[in-house]
Structure formats: structure tokens, C-alpha cells
Amino acid sequence: FIKPVKPLDVMLALDELTTPQKEEPLRVLLVDDEPDVASYHALLLEQVGMVVKAVHLPSEAFAALERFSPDLLLVDFYMPACSGKELASIIRQQPEYVGLPILYLSSETDSRKQLSAMGAGVEAFLTKPVVPEELVTTVQLHAERLRLLRSLMIRDSMTGLYNHSTTTELIGKSLAHASRNDEAQTMAMIDIDSFKEVNDTHGHLAGDQVIVTLARLLQSRLRQSDIVGRYGGEEFVVLLKQTTAGQARDLMDTLREDFSRIDFHTSDQCFRCTFSVGISAFPRHASTEPLRLAADQALYRAKALGRNRVEV
Numbered sequence: 001f002i003k004p005v006k007p008l009d010v011m012l013a014l015d016e017l018t019t020p021q022k023e024e025p026l027r028v029l030l031v032d033d034e035p036d037v038a039s040y041h042a043l044l045l046e047q048v049g050m051v052v053k054a055v056h057l058p059s060e061a062f063a064a065l066e067r068f069s070p071d072l073l074l075v076d077f078y079m080p081a082c083s084g085k086e087l088a089s090i091i092r093q094q095p096e097y098v099g100l101p102i103l104y105l106s107s108e109t110d111s112r113k114q115l116s117a118m119g120a121g122v123e124a125f126l127t128k129p130v131v132p133e134e135l136v137t138t139v140q141l142h143a144e145r146l147r148l149l150r151s152l153m154i155r156d157s158m159t160g161l162y163n164h165s166t167t168t169e170l171i172g173k174s175l176a177h178a179s180r181n182d183e184a185q186t187m188a189m190i191d192i193d194s195f196k197e198v199n200d201t202h203g204h205l206a207g208d209q210v211i212v213t214l215a216r217l218l219q220s221r222l223r224q225s226d227i228v229g230r231y232g233g234e235e236f237v238v239l240l241k242q243t244t245a246g247q248a249r250d251l252m253d254t255l256r257e258d259f260s261r262i263d264f265h266t267s268d269q270c271f272r273c274t275f276s277v278g279i280s281a282f283p284r285h286a287s288t289e290p291l292r293l294a295a296d297q298a299l300y301r302a303k304a305l306g307r308n309r310v311e312v
């Protein structure tokens with residue numbers, strides 16, 4: 001899994017990552033008792049690239065919510081088994097769906113009835129027959145806002161990496177999985193060297209640029225399945241799946257070398273930066289806290305031995 005190293009590769013990978021990453025298509029769950037109506041609405045949304053699942057009974061909605069994990073729910077207001085309002089109220093009571101955008105779709109045009117239906121805490125009431133552009137735009141608007149809110153909660157806004165609490169949670173889950181499958185995993189704790197000096201010499205903005213660049217380097221060179229988080233200011237944590245300490249050391253050493261060759265520019269100066277790494281291995285350290293502690297101690301050794309190095 002160690003990709004070949006050339007400074008050019010690093011810069012290319014960084015360039016790719018400065019452009020926004022391709023978004024996953026929006027997912028919409030549709031609940032409508034009339035299959036023809038449902039497929040027409042599904043078609044309108046699929047035409048603009050969304051992924052749509054339609055169910056025809058309100059009772060099917062919960063299983064579909066769980067399995068399909070949509071970004072938005074589109075509910076028919078009048079259905080024989082249970083009204084859209086009843087369904088929306090029940091869904092809203094579940095903590096995990098508190099933020100899920102719910103839109104009604106109905107032939108009901110009486111504004112008083114519409115207003116009363118909104119009492120269930122839904123975002124909008126669209127009337128049938130729907131204007132296609134209105135459906136698409138309203139769905140996009142609400143679903144994208146939910147995506148943004150979710151991302152703010154789990155990621156660090158500066159780098160886009162997982163934030164501290166998400167990183168800790170994901171590492172816990174990953175180690176539990178590793179334990180069940182007798183899998184070797186490795187933690188790497190990364191800390192930028194003499195970063196206070198970088199800030200003092202080149203300014204806070206240049207410092208930020210270094211942090212973002214390192215984040216992108218890690219994200220572009222590690223596997224999709226690895227966990228990469230910003231643990232604190234200039235400190236990052238990586239959990240490498242199916243990787244021994246020796247493999248992790250080689251990989252981190254390659255990244256360390258690549259990073260140290262990147263030129264950072266301010267208006268009048270060019271500078272370089274390094275980082276140090278501490279590595280610890282699971283199952284030698286059998287849970288998150290001992291693993292983190294061991295990585296931290298290894299990092300401390302790397303700093304004490306002169307920085308710009310990897311210690312296990």
C-alpha cells in the first residue's frame with residue numbers, strides 16, 4: 001500500500017485535493033401509497049443524479065430509513081394506513097431523525113390544513129401536481145443543508161478531517177472489529193515540529209496552510225479505510241487497518257520524507273516544515289487509551305531524539 005514517492009506526486013495529489021471532492025449523490029426516501037405517483041417523483045429526482053427509494057406503506061418507512069439512510073424524506077400527506085402528519089410526528093420523536101428534513105407532497109391546497117400539518121415539524125409543503133423544478137430545488141436545498149450540518153458535527157472545518165471526538169469514536173469501533181477478526185492495526189500520532197516557531201516566523205496564516213497541506217497529504221496517501229483525524233491544533237492521529245508496526249513505520253517515514261520536501265510560500269519567503277511520529281500497535285496495546293498512550297510516548301521519544309523522525 002506504499003505508493004511510489006516523487007515530490008511531483010505529492011504536489012499533484014495536493015492539487016487534486018484543493019478542488020472540492022466529488023460529493024456522494026443525495027439520497028431521498030419517498031413514501032407514497034400510489035406507486036405511479038411515487039415513480040414519477042422518483043424519476044424527476046433521479047434525473048438530476050439523486051438516489052431514490054420509494055415505499056408505498058407508511059409501515060415500511062422505518063425499515064427503509066434505517067437501511068437506506070436517506071438525506072431527506074418525501075411523504076405523501078394522504079395515505080390510507082396513516083397520514084403523512086402522523087408518520088412525520090413519529091419519525092421526529094426518534095432522536096436519530098431529529099435533523100432529517102421531511103417534506104410533504106400533497107394535493108391539499110387549503111393553506112390552513114397545510115399549516116396545521118406543518119406542526120409535525122416538517123420543513124415544507126409541496127402541492128401536487130408538483131412543478132418539477134420546485135421539487136428538485138426544494139429537495140436539494142434541504143438535503144444539502146443536512147449534509148452540511150452532519151459534516152460540521154463530525155469533521156474539523158479547517159482540514160475536513162475527522163474531529164477529535166469522531167476520531168476517538170471511530171478508533172474504538174475499529175479496534176473492536178480488529179479484536180473480533182484477529183487483525184493487526186497500528187496507530188500513528190503525528191505532531192508538526194517546532195510549529196510555534198513557524199507561526200512566529202511566518203505568521204498564523206502560513207501556519208494554517210501547513211496544517212491543511214499535511215491534512216491533504218495524509219488523506220490523499222492513506223487508504224480510504226484508514227482513519228485520519230485532526231486530534232488537536234497541529235497534531236494528527238491515524239489508524240491504519242491490517243497493518244503491522246513495521247509497515248506503518250515505513251509508510252510514515254515515506255510520508256515524513258515527502259512532507260519535508262514541500263515548499264511553503266509566503267509573500268516574501270519560502271520555507272519547509274517537518275513532523276515527528278509515534279507509532280503503537282494493536283493488539284500489543286489492546287484498547288484505545290493504552291494504544292494512544294504508547295503512541296504518545298513514542299512521539300515524545302521522536303521529539304527528544306531530535307524531531308523529523310518516526311519512533312515505534
Ligand code: GH3
Binds near residue numbers: 208307
Ligand atoms: P514541538 O516540535 O515540540 O512539537 O514544538 P511545537 O512548537 O510544535 O509545540 P507546541 O505544542 O509548543 O506548539 C504548538 C503550536 O501550534 C502552538 C499553537 O499556537 C499552534 N497552533 C495550534 N493550532 C493551530 C492552528 O490551527 N493554526 C496555527 N497557525 N497554529 C496553531
Ligand code: MG
Binds near residue numbers: 033034078080
Ligand atoms: Mg395518497
Ligand code: MG
Binds near residue numbers: 191192234235
Ligand atoms: Mg503539539
Ligand code: MG
Binds near residue numbers: 192195234
Ligand atoms: Mg508540535
